[in-house]
Amino acid sequence: DTEVTQTPKHLVMGMTNKKSLKCEQHMGHRAMYWYKQKAKKPPELMFVYSYEKLSINESVPSRFSPECPNSSLLNLHLHALQPEDSALYLCASSQGSFTGELFFGEGSRLTVL
């Protein structure tokens, strides 16, 4: 099993809503990532968890709140988002070795109205 599963695939929310994006991997990887990708742009790193601890936060606004309940699960809680937060949110995992090799999910496409 070499999949990273993200749910939901599509999400539409208003600026006052609270929602969550979920990510799951069963490859035994110890690092999990959230990336944000705007149309026709490369992915931008948001957060990295290693061994279930937040190790990197790329100065992401507090309206995005990550959570790593266990080594297989990664959530991104969304609250009071802005329309410019509309994007494809990608989850990835890696073994954490220096050779990298990120395994990505298909992404959750978020639209903020």
Added chain:
Amino acid sequence: TQLLEQSPQFLSIQEGENLTVYCNSSSVFSSLQWYRQEPGEGPVLLVTVVTGGEVKKLKRLTFQFGDARKDSSLHITAAQPGDTGLYLCAGAEGWGTYKYIFGTGTRLKVLA
């Protein structure tokens, strides 16, 4: 934060042509990966290069890591329409890091 610049940004070629995509930085990376991404999907890993000067071949794709580990190239021979997509290089920032930074991307379209 290290920057990875890719060139060209866009490339539209006929089936059967060859092409090269470049990924350049002023910083050293411990490893570098190449990914391809299709619309509405996550990037998929093509290759990882680790050693300076390393060359890896994957069927019609040839990847090279610069001697100084600051740059890389991807060469496609006899491009096919199925090669169409967004090509991204990504570098590991520092040693033993989990921080992978993506290049600016090259959007390739191969016409039948």
